[in-house]
Amino acid sequence: MVLLKKKNDNLMISSGDCLIICDLENLSDKFLKIPEPVLPQNLTKGQVAVLKKEIRNVTSFDFYNENGYTVVSTENKQVVVYDKHFNIVKNFIVNRAASKVRFTPSNDVLVADKTGDVYLYKLNSDNEKPQLLLGHLSVILDMTMSECGKYIITCDRDEKIRVSHFPNAYNIMSFCLGHREFVTRIKVVKNILVSASGDGTVRFWDFVKGEQVGLINTNDHVTDSNLMTAFAKRMDEEKVDVEVLPVMDMQVYGDGSKLYIAVSLYSYSDLQVYNTILSTLETSFVMNINVGSNLFSYHFSDVLYILSDKFSAFKLSDEKFVESSVPFLENLYDKFKELLKQNEDDSIIKLYKRKFDNVQEYLERKRQRLEAKIKL
Template identity: 50%
Template sequence: MNIKELDSRLVLTSGDAVVTLDPTSGATSSTTIPAPHLPPNLTKGQLEVLNKQDRTISSLATSHTGQYIAVSTENKQIVLFDNNLTLVKSFIVNRAASKVLFTNQDDILVADRTGDVFLYKFSDEKAEPTLLLGHLSMILDMTLSECGRYIVTCDRDEKIRVSHFPNTYNIVSFCLGHEEFVTRVEFVSNVLVSASGDGTVRVWNFLKGEQLSDVNTNNNVDDANLLKELSQEMDKEKVDVTALPIIDMQTFCGDGVFIAVSLLNYKWILLYKLSLENYSCQYVKSIKCDETPFKFYLTSNLFIFDNSKLTIYDYCNNSSRDATKPPLKITDCHNFITVLYKRKFDNVQEYLERKKQRLESCK
């Protein structure tokens, strides 16, 4: 499930469905992903992927102008809707996308699962996609600065890259310090905020690649058994886990800068407040969710979605109310998160065994 804001409405995705929700009135509108338009000269492998009925939406973006919604799907489609959910354009990309993002000119950036980022210009129908940059591993998130001069990408290999946009061959900096995959990056005022599988939220001077502060969100988790259970599970796959990974992080600039995070298997949303004077993150409160998995969206209110209801939480006044929730099924992201950990393979022992066998056969 993905959640974004579009004007005064929320845009949600579940499976192959796109839904707009007015939180005030509860009014909804929905559509589903259409079948792909298959271009000529496709290979047999491409046809097999595109003809699959798995049109599950993997990423969602809304334009700065409020005019468009873009989604990527598991069968390599990029679909563009207007703000009334009318289909505008649909096309096929070569590799499955991990992230879509609008530029300030309503062009679309597509990051694929091999680590490349392409720019698709819709102002020119005949223009070919432009390869902007590449990582050596899967890109998990990307964002543009409000001024549109910088693009930030983060990946499975703990790296955060800051590049000029659109001249992305000009790298500004690397923000290095996370010890696991980086799940989220967001610009807040004049700094960059990131979240990771190592359980930390870090604040960066992105122009210099310098860390300004960090907070370990696991210090605010009151259930030690969750980490113990995850560690035991991942130990079977030879993965050392030292913290509950951050699944999602969102920020909101209102009466102060708030940061909300969710952790794997934890039924609470952790809320922090970022000081723009010394860039420290102060823990504010933990907000209980009735079910897991759940998804949330942070504005002046906190919208918490689970499979039974939508809760609108006023975190400043510590009050909440239930609202009508569209019939969306929220899927568990456990498998996706755990597969991001790097596995360790010991092939030395196998080599020594083969060497021993060769030596014995020569006797």
């Protein structure tokens, strides 16, 4: 999995257990590998083997703008916090592998794990024991906070979006219910929550009330109908009935009164861009951007950065996003292209719920028992 994010003048790319930091102002780059974990005492040999795996693939990272900190989580239950010079501030182990990490407004760290729990780690406290904030009944796929800092918002594999008070997250403000498949991404812009799902939709919510206020059917703008046919056939072998391409990722960029939304769909070679007027939530389709056969990752800010078979940048001009030549990014891709290569990401396929006919299996076992009795 390749991740791409921008903070101020820095672009950060994670691939496997490596981090690449690109300084867009000084046109320089830095390469880091995730360090070995600092292990707590009294671990079993099995626990040590898991935690000290040589490959410590990055699952999530986030920035804190106030002091330039960066937090990174890995598959081997490790969380690393770096300062603005990328010196290690904290290097600790969590109980379960993290699916998402986020900073709070007070520079503490939220860790959502793959069993559905969210813990709060206070970086400036001598007490290293985390505080359990909330729990879902399935894996949390994304997590964010409201711009006011009063709410923590989480989404999961079971189509649910939960809005909880922060830090007293046992006090649930609302649920945003309406998606028919797992919710892959959530973003907050002012008082609006934007979510994307395996059901192929992007939805807008008044998250305080838990009310849906807008909807985009992304598959309406897929130009190749054969993709859905091929995907449905593949998922039929997995015993899953699907009718749309799922949303892999969604990024948003607010430009005053407008909100631009970039959406990537499974196996689709185009990145979709939409334009939403925030006052009315009236949405229009802007364009498809062809990204080639391998879309690794992208980040949407004042510039749309896309990492695929090349590293490209698109700038807004006359309501369209136009590719802009950035020699530094082109050279950066050539320098690290072997590291950035990856196979097709099939992790999203595992999120669909399989349907099993347990009745037929029960009847077959019953028939076998009856036949065994007759023989006796």
